[in-house]
Amino acid sequence: MxxxxxxxxxxxxxxxxxxxxxxxxDYQIFAASCLAASLFLLLRALWQRRxxxxxxxxxxxxxxxxxxxxxxxxxxxxxxxxxxYLHARNLSVGVVFDANAGWxxxxxxxxDYFFSRKLGLSEQQVLVVAKGQPADPxxxxxxxxxxxxxxxxxxxxxxxxxxxxxxxxxxxxxGGYRQGQLWLDERALTPxxxxxx
Numbered sequence: 548m549x550x551x552x553x554x555x556x557x558x559x560x561x562x563x564x565x566x567x568x569x570x571x572x573d574y575q576i577f578a579a580s581c582l583a584a585s586l587f588l589l590l591r592a593l594w595q596r597r598x599x600x601x602x603x604x605x606x607x608x609x610x611x612x613x614x615x616x617x618x619x620x621x622x623x624x625x626x627x628x629x630x631x632y633l634h635a636r637n638l639s640v641g642v643v644f645d646a647n648a649g650w651x652x653x654x655x656x657x658x659d660y661f662f663s664r665k666l667g668l669s670e671q672q673v674l675v676v677a678k679g680q681p682a683d684p685x686x687x688x689x690x691x692x693x694x695x696x697x698x699x700x701x702x703x704x705x706x707x708x709x710x711x712x713x714x715x716x717x718x719x720x721x722g723g724y725r726q727g728q729l730w731l732d733e734r735a736l737t738p739x740x741x742x743x744x
Contacts (some may be wrong), residue, residue, distance in 0.1 A: 557585075558582035558585045561578040562581075564578075603639065604641035604689070605633075605639050605640070605696070606639070606640050606696055607690045607697045608630070608641070608699075609699035609701060610643055610673075611645040611651075611682060613625050613626050613722070614626055616700070616722065622652070623666075626642065626666060630666060630667070632731060641673070641693070641695070642666060643689060644674070645675075646678040646679070646680065646682075649662075659674055683703055683706055686699075688710075691710065696717065696720050698720045698731065701719075720732050
């Protein structure tokens with residue numbers, strides 16, 4: 548925040564000098580460009596400070612895993628069903644996606660805001676990780692931070708050393724569809740859900 552503010556102030560001073568002095572008139576366009584760029588950086592920094600923190604969640608949903616639960620092809624419906632199922636049990640949710648989730652569903656990149664609207668959640672409840680960043684450690688870190696369970700069929704074996712809780716019964720909630728009906732492992736969900744509420 549201080550750097551964009553300082554750059555804006557210096558750019559404004561430089562522009563003022565070029566406007567007042569005949570000797571520096573050739574630099575007006577450069578100074579004006581620097582001022583515009585620094586003001587953009589300042590506004591962006593202010594916007595990011597205003598963005599609220601991620602919402603606390605009882606359950607973290609592995610969005611990129613769950614979206615494949617129905618007919619083994621990427622769809623939004625399994626996520627909507629899981630969210631409704633958890634909300635019916637008074638559990639708050641957070642959803643984390645790989646960066647390519649939008650490509651799999653709509654053939655283009657989609658961000659947190661887009662997914663939050665499609666899922667009926669606030670933007671603070673949805674995270675699309677940055678390109679090239681694996682979602683697994685983000686999901687597991689969010690679950691640890693929130694003392695939450697994770698809805699996924701992934702076992703996270705590659706992350707068990709860093710996140711040993713993935714080996715504990717009830718931390719990872721399996722699910723899917725049977726005869727077109729959603730099921731989640733209630734035995735694992737219920738004790739953690741009671742403790743989280």
